[in-house]
Amino acid sequence: MAEIGQPLAYGGIRLPNNVLLAPLAGYTDFAFRKLCYSFGAGMCFTEMVSAKGLRYNNEATRALLRLDPSETRTAAQLFGSDPDVLRAACESEDLAPFAAIDLNMGCPVPKVFKNGEGSALLADFPRASEIISACKRSGKVVSVKFRIGLERGKYLAADFAKLCEDAGADMIAVHGRTRDCMYAGEPVYEQIAAAKAAVSIPVVANGGVFSRADAQKMLRETGADGVMVARAAMYCPHVFAEILGKDIPWDARAAIDGQIADMLPFYGEKFTLVQMRKMAAFYLRGRRGSAEARASLFACNSIDALRAALDNIYGPRA
Ligand SMILES: Cc1cc2nc3c(=O)[nH]c(=O)nc-3n(C[C@H](O)[C@H](O)[C@H](O)COP(=O)(O)O)c2cc1C
Missing domain, CATH: 3.20.20.70 (Aldolase class I)
Known part of the structure; x- marks a missing residue:
């Protein structure tokens, strides 16, 4: 096997x-x-x-x-x-x-x-x-x-x-x-x-x-x-x-930031925003208060707004 x-x-x-x-x-x-x-x-x-x-x-x-x-x-x-x-x-x-x-x-x-x-x-x-x-x-x-x-x-x-x-x-x-x-x-x-x-x-x-x-x-x-x-x-x-069974930590915010940084130059803001609202919402699954947090992501109309909403959810970026 x-x-x-x-x-x-x-x-x-x-x-x-x-x-x-x-x-x-x-x-x-x-x-x-x-x-x-x-x-x-x-x-x-x-x-x-x-x-x-x-x-x-x-x-x-x-x-x-x-x-x-x-x-x-x-x-x-x-x-x-x-x-x-x-x-x-x-x-x-x-x-x-x-x-x-x-x-x-x-x-x-x-x-x-x-x-x-x-x-x-x-x-x-x-x-x-x-x-x-x-x-x-x-x-x-x-x-x-x-x-x-x-x-x-x-x-x-x-x-x-x-x-x-x-x-x-x-x-x-x-x-x-x-x-x-x-x-x-x-x-x-x-x-x-x-x-x-x-x-x-x-x-x-x-x-x-x-x-x-x-x-x-x-x-x-x-x-x-x-x-x-x-x-x-x-x-x-x-x-x-x-x-x-790999010991690699999960940092949702870092993952989202990485995806945005990779996508923006190639796909532009509109597509990146639509895509990353959706993905960031998935990454909230199982987190406390996720329904509200998810709604705040979908209300974002720019990448700056999305980053601000993520700051609210995960705390400001280091
Ligand atoms: C949103 C979504 C998109 C999918 N797109 C494809 C695809 O492009 N090509 C494909 O072969 N299967 C596609 N699938 C099927 C998945 O590759 C997979 O076979 C299916 O989800 C079963 O695996 P899971 O139970 O682990 O989700 C898609 C499934 C979902 C949910």
Whole structure:
């Protein structure tokens, strides 16, 4: 059985440990990933990026691919349904700085699903296979992140895992919930275990890992090689230190200040403000008087106002 924190290698990439940050649309930008690495994350993923958007030179799409110079083992996650468009994205300059590509075959949202993208590919094995092999032809290291099925009870994790391996995937990340569950409920450990048993490439298990105990349970129940953490990191990126048993203190104010300093020059004040009100509000979870404090953050209309509100909450900066 894999131990928490042990190294993980796939497709020639060597990761220092097997606790990974999942892709999270609207959250896993370069500043947030940098923070997660500082708490020990073994690897981080960008949020899902449209292969079509890259093809049409969409600036907003490209902005999602900003990398911090310190990032050496970040994967870009792509979504799409056209194997040629996805392959072209893999071969584009935009993705050249990334250590690997991850293919999204799990996104449940209707807008994506009805275009035949994300989790819709679980219902189209030939296309999913074509996409993976097309992306592999780019020469990139490729992983696939997928759900265990579309509907509860109709599971396909083992078959889909095998499909990924046969098409050339270097690793899979299995989210142990079906599309109809969205993000609710316990992951179905047996399905992740079935995926693991079906393939010889590394398998990372995802779903419901919020603590070291959850991560241990996930590895024990599934036999997976690592875990992928999503919402727990969004609520508090320090969770990586907790899971890995690293003695690194959590200073919410310092984390927020760091994210703001990284984001401002690149994203500008408006976007940074919207983003950091949201993240700072998450970091208040469990703190006394957090409802009021959260309201004070959302009332801020400038970064200066946000910093003043943070001074009120955490005390003036040293
Ligand atoms: C706000 C939000 C955004 C997400 N964005 C993505 C995404 O861009 N790509 C992806 O593969 N999964 C995405 N997911 C799914 C997560 O990566 C993960 O599979 C899911 O949250 C289950 O893990 P958890 O129980 O640890 O949160 C998203 C989830 C949430 C809550």
